[in-house]
Amino acid sequence: MTHVRVTGLTKRFGTVEAVGDLDFDVTPGVTGFLGPNGAGKTTTLRIVLGLIRPTAGAATIDGRRYAELRHPRRAVGAVLEATGFHPARTARQHLMVLATAAGIPAERVDRVLDQVELTAAAQRRVGGFSLGMRQRLGLAGALLGDPGVLILDEPANGLDPAGMAWLRGLLRSLAGEGRTVLVSSHVLAEVDRVADRVIVISGGRLRFAGLSDEGGLEPMFLRLTKETR
């Protein structure tokens, strides 16, 4: 399960067209998903994850819409925002609840806590976690089902420099295992360091999909998104 395909994707909220006739493919490796504020990134990712319905078009994972996946958590892991944790639960309890609901063996909880380097904080209540720790816990939840596809919305948000370096290593190792990682970010220098390919949208439209310029991502991004700013 590694191929994400978006075809003719359109989403309107009333009179606002958040995305319009978007087409792109995401294959194994790290793909940066870029665009100015309000470009339609989160809307697109929410459609891929079956959280909202498109007005037209479709998003599929190896040919199936999210709702048609038999074991969604084993196919796709996602971090949309580092919220939605029950503050009184410990990190371990939080992950156990997710694992139980998805029929994932409990051993995976310790494995992912280790992977995101939260083992030492596993028995602490999430209410006392820093933003960076919440991001790590969100990533742990995404990794629980050992999925072939990871969808991450601004995963570097709240991470300190050591955390950013750690995240970069994690994303590269997930890609090295043949997984498909789609990661939205505004931190272009970071995306430039970690991504194999980039997708740039603005005003809900596709502006670019492919390898980033030799000259660097920032000039390319600013050029591609100029008309819509």
Ligand SMILES: Nc1ncnc2c1ncn2[C@@H]1O[C@H](COP(=O)(O)OP(=O)(O)OP(=O)(O)O)[C@@H](O)[C@H]1O
């Ligand atoms: N539930 C909603 N109701 C109405 N409009 C919405 C809704 N969700 C998104 N929009 C609009 O759709 C457009 C795209 O928003 P979206 O959150 O997808 O952009 P984004 O690229 O993720 O932005 P950012 O980088 O600021 O997070 C914006 O104009 C936004 O106001």
